[in-house]
Amino acid sequence: xxxxxxxxxxxxxxxxxxxxxxxxxxxxxxxxxxxxxxxxxxxxxxxxxxxxxxxxxxxxxxxxxxxxxxxxxxxxxxxxxxxxxxxxxxxxxxxxxxxxxxxxxxxxxxxxxxxxxxxxxxxxxxxxxxxxxxxxxxxxxxxxxxxxxxxxxxxxxxxxxxxxxxxxxxxxxxxxxxxxxxxxxxxxxxxxxxxxxxxxxxxxxxxxxxxxxxxxxxxxxxxxxxxxxxxxxxxxxxxxxxxxxxxxxxxxxxxxxxxxxxxxxxxxxx
Amino acid sequence: xxxxxxxxxxxxxxxxxxxxxxxxxxxxxxxxxxxxxxxxxxxxxxxxxxxxxxxxxxxxxxxxxxxxxxxxxxxxxxxxxxxxxxxxxxxxxxxxxxxxxxxxxxxxxxxxxxxxxxxxxxxxxxxxxxxxxxxxxxxxxxxxxxxxxxxxxxxxxxxxxxxxxxxxxxxxxxxxxxxxxxxxxxxxxxxxxxxxxxxxxxxxxxxxxxxxxxxxxxxxxxxxxxxxxxxxxxxxxxxxxxxxxxxxxxxxxxxxxxxxxxxxx
Numbered sequence: 001x002x003x004x005x006x007x008x009x010x011x012x013x014x015x016x017x018x019x020x021x022x023x024x025x026x027x028x029x030x031x032x033x034x035x036x037x038x039x040x041x042x043x044x045x046x047x048x049x050x051x052x053x054x055x056x057x058x059x060x061x062x063x064x065x066x067x068x069x070x071x072x073x074x075x076x077x078x079x080x081x082x083x084x085x086x087x088x089x090x091x092x093x094x095x096x097x098x099x100x101x102x103x104x105x106x107x108x109x110x111x112x113x114x115x116x117x118x119x120x121x122x123x124x125x126x127x128x129x130x131x132x133x134x135x136x137x138x139x140x141x142x143x144x145x146x147x148x149x150x151x152x153x154x155x156x157x158x159x160x161x162x163x164x165x166x167x168x169x170x171x172x173x174x175x176x177x178x179x180x181x182x183x184x185x186x187x188x189x190x191x192x193x194x195x196x197x198x199x200x201x202x203x204x205x206x207x208x209x210x211x212x213x214x215x216x217x218x219x220x221x222x223x224x225x226x227x228x229x230x231x232x233x234x235x236x237x238x239x240x241x242x243x244x245x246x247x248x249x250x251x252x253x254x255x256x257x258x259x260x261x262x263x264x265x266x267x268x269x270x
Numbered sequence: 271x272x273x274x275x276x277x278x279x280x281x282x283x284x285x286x287x288x289x290x291x292x293x294x295x296x297x298x299x300x301x302x303x304x305x306x307x308x309x310x311x312x313x314x315x316x317x318x319x320x321x322x323x324x325x326x327x328x329x330x331x332x333x334x335x336x337x338x339x340x341x342x343x344x345x346x347x348x349x350x351x352x353x354x355x356x357x358x359x360x361x362x363x364x365x366x367x368x369x370x371x372x373x374x375x376x377x378x379x380x381x382x383x384x385x386x387x388x389x390x391x392x393x394x395x396x397x398x399x400x401x402x403x404x405x406x407x408x409x410x411x412x413x414x415x416x417x418x419x420x421x422x423x424x425x426x427x428x429x430x431x432x433x434x435x436x437x438x439x440x441x442x443x444x445x446x447x448x449x450x451x452x453x454x455x456x457x458x459x460x461x462x463x464x465x466x467x468x469x470x471x472x473x474x475x476x477x478x479x480x481x482x483x484x485x486x487x488x489x490x491x492x493x494x495x496x497x498x499x500x501x502x503x504x505x506x507x508x509x510x511x512x513x514x515x516x517x518x519x520x521x522x523x524x525x526x527x528x529x530x531x532x533x534x535x
Contacts, residue, residue: 052409081411092406095398106410154410 002066005030005162005194006051011060013043013050020046021057022218028196028211030161033188035197035209039240039249042215044198045089048164051196052086053077065161082110085155085163089170091147093139099126099150100135106157125153129183145176152183162194163187169201177201181208202241206230214240216249298494305423305493308416318421326387326422326489327429331436333386334379338437341374342366342444349445350453359453363460364467366445367438371468371477372533375438377525380484383430384517388492391422392513395496396506404497419493426492430485431478438477476532483524488517 006028013021020043028034036044049055051062053069062069067080093102103122107113113121126132129149139147148168155163165184169177185208188195199205206212206226213223214237222229222237229237239247255261312319349365395418398404404414442464449455468474492513499509 049405054405054408078411078413081409084409086406086409088402088406088409090402092402094403094406095401106412109410109412151406 003030004028005065006196007061007063008051009061009063011050011062012058013046013055013060014058015046019218021050021060023060024215024219026213026220026223028194030194031192032210033185033195033197033208035199035205035212036215037199037202037205037212037240038215038221039200043218044200044215045166047215048086048166048196048198051164052081052084082106082158083161085158085160087148087151087155087163087165087168089167091139091144091151093142093147093151093154095139097139098135099131099137099139099142102139102150103154103157106154110158121157122153125157126150128156128187129153130179143176145172145179148172148176148180149183152180152187156187156191159191160193162196165195165197165199167199167201168197169199169204177204184208202243206241216240294498297498298490301494301497302490304415305419305490308413308420309424311416312421312424318417319424322421322425323429326391326425327432330383330387330429330433333382334433334437335440337378337382338375338440339444341378341437342370342441342446343448345369345374345441346445346448346453350449350455359455360459361463362445362449362455363442364463366449367442367464367468368473370438370441371473373525373529375441376434376477376480376484377521379434379437379481380430380488380521381518383426383433383485384488384492384521385514387426387429388488388513388517389510391426391489391492392496392499392510393506395419395422395493396499396501396509399497399499400501400503400506419497423489423493426489427482427485430488431481434477434481434484472533476528479532480525480528483528484521487520487524491517491520 004027008024008026011021011024012019024047026036036047038044046055050057051064051069053072056070064080064084067076069077069080072080093099094105097105100122103125104118107118107121111118123132123135126135129152131146131149131153134142134146134150139150142150152163168180168184172180181204184195184197187193188208197205197209206229209226211223212226212229214221214229216236222232222234224232229241232238232241236248238244239249245251345366346362349362350359353359353361353365395404398414398418404418407414407417446457446460450457450460495509495513495516499505
């Protein structure tokens with residue numbers, strides 16, 4: 001069995017005329033926490049959707065566990081997805097089901113477990129994220145952080161080989177953020193799975209990632225451990241990690257010189 | 271030159287709109303095919319359908335009953351005022367019954383259905399898309415076409431003829447209240463004339479066929495608009511509006527076509 005779980009080669013993907021990925025290649029190991037980082041709008045979430053087979057690339061390939069995701073039939077792709085968990089930014093809980101039923105949903109769909117066995121499993125998963133007591137609540141009664149923890153319990157319901165996290169820390173208060181950071185790290189260590197975190201929250205992600213890939217302009221700019229990236233001499237990586245306002249990524253959106261705009265007689269291009 | 275350029279722009283716009291419309295029709299047709307294929311799944315999961323029959327059918331019942339009652343009552347009044355001058359007021363019953371069974375039952379029910387159930391379906395599915403619930407299902411290896419769209423589509427298709435039947439029945443009762451209880455027409459002639467005149471095939475079956483067609487089209491438009499909407503609050507608002515407008519126009523157009531086909535001499 002190869003140590004590489006996700007192998008991306010020469011990936012090209014566009015939305016309309018906008019190029020999102022322009023020959024992106026990277027490997028993600030079978031175990032450990034891998035992070036994909038970059039500024040907003042660089043296509044991090046798109047990359048997760050491409051890995052999960054929800055989007056098709058213009059060219060290039062993505063292999064997960066040796067299977068080319070975009071060459072699989074729908075049936076085979078769905079079989080593969082049963083071994084992939086995904087935590088969406090919004091949680092994506094089904095709003096007409098309770099917390100318990102949300103976590104039970106993939107088990108009811110894909111297994112023939114008895115009701116008592118299913119109940120045990122769901123309660124164990126909820127206990128792992130600290131929300132066993134919230135089993136009967138509806139998703140609308142949960143805070144943002146709790147919703148993500150329920151979604152995490154649901155993502156690991158089928159004991160997947162990998163879990164993809166889409167911006168898990170965005171918009172969280174410090175306590176919820178701390179809980180999520182330790183949960184992701186502990187679950188990854190306990191289950192010995194592959195965790196892929198897509199995020200632009202630098203300190204939190206760097207605190208738990210084993211390997212980080214920084215992407216910009218459709219390519220991997222730099223890869224390495226958090227320590228090596230902190231010491232990076234790349235001006236781009238330095239600006240991103242330290243959050244500098246100006247640098248290779250300019251403060252100003254591309255525009256005509258200010259004087260030219262000011263001298264225009266009131267008309268504008270918008 | 272300016273005139274030529276303006277004309278060219280108009281042609282360009284017309285071409286773009288036509289292409290866009292055909293593109294959507296193509297997407298909608300493929301979507302329908304996928305939904306119909308996904309419907310087979312409901313034989314093994316009947317509870318999915320039952321839940322939607324309640325949401326789409328039962329919850330629309332009140333508005334259908336109230337509207338049917340008033341439409342029947344108004345029709346009885348209008349027919350009476352028109353017929354009484356010719357001494358033909360005994361025909362109020364048959365006039366109301368035929369109007370409801372052939373036209374008003376299926377058409378008004380379908381228009382109300384598009385406004386109440388259709389817009390709700392679009393909003394619900396659109397919101398599920400906006401909150402990534404549909405994507406979440408896909409990533410859990412669950413096909414939303416089978417679990418979300420197909421039960422709603424089939425529920426709409428089944429509910430429409432039942433609702434139209436109830437609308438017509440309540441409408442006739444409303445007409446009875448006004449014609450017999452309020453205006454003092456003879457109860458025997460109110461009921462006997464429709465009994466002798468209404469034809470099972472020509473009037474009742476054709477009405478049911480119309481409501482089946484309207485139900486199919488209105489629910490197809492509603493679920494497609496929800497699934498295809500731009501997942502923002504503005505996109506969702508536009509999709510809901512499109513559902514009501516397109517369904518209503520499609521129902522009225524199809525009513526004309528079906529009437530021309532069914533009642534041609």
